[in-house]
Amino acid sequence: MNGRGINRLIGMTMVLLAGCAKDEGPLFVPQVPPVVPGEPIDTAYFTTEVQPIFDQKCWVCHPPNAGLDLGEGMAYDDLVNVTSTGFAPMLRVVPGDLENSLLWHKVSFTGQYGLNMPPAGEPLSTEELQVIRDWIEQGAQEN
Numbered sequence: 001m002n003g004r005g006i007n008r009l010i011g012m013t014m015v016l017l018a019g020c021a022k023d024e025g026p027l028f029v030p031q032v033p034p035v036v037p038g039e040p041i042d043t044a045y046f047t048t049e050v051q052p053i054f055d056q057k058c059w060v061c062h063p064p065n066a067g068l069d070l071g072e073g074m075a076y077d078d079l080v081n082v083t084s085t086g087f088a089p090m091l092r093v094v095p096g097d098l099e100n101s102l103l104w105h106k107v108s109f110t111g112q113y114g115l116n117m118p119p120a121g122e123p124l125s126t127e128e129l130q131v132i133r134d135w136i137e138q139g140a141q142e143n
């Protein structure tokens with residue numbers, strides 16, 4: 001390679017290095033809807049989404065079964081951070097912790113804690129299970 005060739009090679013290398021070092025910022029800035037701090041993307045609401053499932057599919061037996069009242073105005077206080085009647089020291093619902101929430105094991109049919117819920121008839125639908133799952137994972141709020 002002659003002198004000019006080497007100079008060109010060095011020149012090109014410099015250009016390439018300069019290109020790498022130059023901070024051009026992000027090429028693409030995605031347009032996303034504003035996120036409300038502390039608000040999950042798809043909030044699950046206890047009053048309007050979880051309670052209606054209990055009304056339709058659980059209230060017929062709760063109360064009185066297992067000392068659990070899933071009726072309106074009772075269900076929240078009877079579930080969240082409350083020790084199970086049949087499977088103590090397991091708690092019925094641990095906010096943010098699906099694995100340690102008895103309610104989740106019952107409705108998702110893990111079979112690890114006695115009868116699955118409901119014990120007869122149709123299991124909860126995929127959508128209903130998703131609501132209960134989201135609600136527990138999002139901190140089991142009284143919302």
Ligand code: HEC
Pocket residue numbers: 054057058059060061062065066068083084085086087092102103106107113114115116117118119120124
């Ligand atoms: C046909 C009656 C019946 C229906 C309907 C029913 N349950 Fe139950 N449930 C029971 C009985 C009986 C037990 C106690 C035996 C057991 O836990 O295995 C129980 C226990 C439970 C427990 C455990 C309580 C504890 O403290 O140990 C939970 C949680 C529960 N049910 C939730 C539900 C939910 C949620 C639904 C609706 C999806 C539901 N159940 C529907 C009869 C029913």
